[in-house]
Amino acid sequence: MRDMGSSDDPRVQAQLDRLSGLSIQRDTLGLDAIETLLSRLGDPHKHLPPVFHVAGTNGKGSTCAFLRAMLEAQGYRVHVTTSPHLVRYNERFRVAGKLIEDARLAKLLEDVFDAAEGLGCSFFEITIAAAFMEFARVPADVCVVEVGLGGRLDATNVMQSDVLAACGIAALGIDHEKFLLAPEEGVPKDPMARIAFEKAGIAKGGVPLVAMMPDYCPEAVHAIRQIALDRAVPLVELTIQQLIEFPPENCSLSGKHQSANAALAAAMVRSQTKVSVSEASIAAGIGSAQWPARMQRLCNGPLTGKRQVLLDGGHNRSAGDAVAGELDGTPVHLIIGMLDNKDPGSLVEPLSDIIKSITAVPVPGHDAHPASAFGAGAKSAADLSEAMAMLPDDNILVLIAGSLYLAGQALKLNDEIPD
Structure with missing residues (x-):
């Protein structure tokens, strides 16, 4: 059983217990169940503030932290959903800048579980549906959404071009092989090309896609470029110089690799036109971002x-x-x-x-x-x-x-x- 934290409120605890009994993911990834669930809930994913969508094997959570800090430095109210949580399930729902309160979370989960009856939804599908439902009904200026697993078939990938501001791909590596390297027709055979193909599956036509090309192997680079070409996606390829644009001493998060994550976040903000963010706010966010359990x-x-x-x-x-x-x-x-x-x-x-x-x-x-x-x-x-x-x-x-x-x-x- 996963540790969701606990609550003295029986109504909250009942929902946490229900979540603990669900499988993290389906045995086979796909979007059918989450799309049906969201349809029953009124399609909240179609009514979100502008969204920054981040995929990657490593660093996507840190990239989301930098994005949030930059956007909040500009004065925006920011919704954020990331995974996994570290201590309490509430960490997955940052609503207009604050973690969701227990009582509101309990009612939200009750509504989502009721709508999900008969669908056999996974833990992550319930979580993402709840996040999108809350983000659609609470006023905010912008959203930051972290991919859970992969990208192409991840539950977050129901969002379409009209709500997306920019997409980004952080560092790539081999992980979750059972899902991301599962045999399938029409996908790249090389393992790293397949990983890149899955992550780049979040790309949508007309929405900037930012990628850390110098960090990837040639097979991964080719896969990302091909998806961008096929989908008419404006591809922003970060250079080595851009990846070291922010020296480690300027970043609030420890680790040399965080400079690259900061650069990815900055490039995502700069590449889009749905929200305006100054260079001063970008710099302030890089210096103030917080993300626990990363060095x-x-x-x-x-x-x-x-x-x-x-x-x-x-x-x-x-x-x-x-x-x-x-x-x-x-x-x-x-x-x-x-x-x-x-x-x-x-x-x-x-x-x-x-x-x-x-x-x-x-x-x-x-x-x-x-x-x-x-x-x-x-x-x-x-x-x-x-x-x-x-x-x-x-x-x-x-x-x-x-x-x-x-x-x-x-x-x-x-x-x-x-x-």
């Missing part, structure tokens, strides 16, 4: 004590490479919890030269790799608190990583609840 330095608290602790939710090879690049040789004690459908070497191998110890912990509510998956020297602990207590008193930096679900548990234990 986040935790405060001294109940979990960390006085240890220096970094928290990162990365769980694939691209994320591992980014974390290794940011640590730049700094020794770490690694506390890792990783879902058993992920590659256990994706973080350990890029960090192998600097890891002083590995402690594996469970991921709350999910099947996770045992300590043996991370090498002969890895130890196991019952939870994060025990893992921290097992570390030697040597002042070496601690890195908690491997899963956003684990990251949420760390934030909860350290009293750093996202707001």
Whole structure:
């Protein structure tokens, strides 16, 4: 069962329990169920403020954080839906700048579940339908929407050109192979070309599509260009110079890779004409964006004590490479919890030269790799608190990583609840 948080309000808790019982995604992705559900709800996705739609394997959440900060710096009221949540399900619904309140969320979910009867909708389809319904009825100036999985067949991809301001593709990598590399006629055979094809599936005619071309392999670049050509999409290809336009010291989010995410957000804002955003607001947003569990330095608290602790939710090879690049040789004690459908070497191998110890912990509510998956020297602990207590008193930096679900548990234990 996923951790949705809990509520003292029985009506809210009832909806959280219903959500916990749903599968995250369907076994086969597709838009039929979400389109039917939205039709029953009055097609709220057709009545949204201008939308910035972001896909990618890594960095799409950070890109959304930069977009939100830029738009709010301009004075706009901004709706945002991102996934997954870290501590509370409410984090998926930022309505006109604030996380949705429990009572309103309960009524919203009741309405969506009633409309979904007989459709067999997934957790994510219910969530996105609820987000679009709330965003359509609460006044705001602009929306930021993060793709859940892939793009072409993701539940968010029901939006059409009339509501979209710009689309963007963040960093690409191999992930969610069961869905994104499933055999299908008429799709690219090369794995990275297929990943790019799926992500670029959010492109709509006449809507700018911004892509980080220097970060992609030639096969991915070709797939994105072909989709843009076929759909008459204005393609904005970021250059190496643009990807380093904002030095790391100017970005509020830690990590050299965040400069590229900031550049992607800036280019998306600059490429469109539906909302006006000044260069001053772009710069202000890059300097103020907040996005928990991405190379986040935790405060001294109940979990960390006085240890220096970094928290990162990365769980694939691209994320591992980014974390290794940011640590730049700094020794770490690694506390890792990783879902058993992920590659256990994706973080350990890029960090192998600097890891002083590995402690594996469970991921709350999910099947996770045992300590043996991370090498002969890895130890196991019952939870994060025990893992921290097992570390030697040597002042070496601690890195908690491997899963956003684990990251949420760390934030909860350290009293750093996202707001």
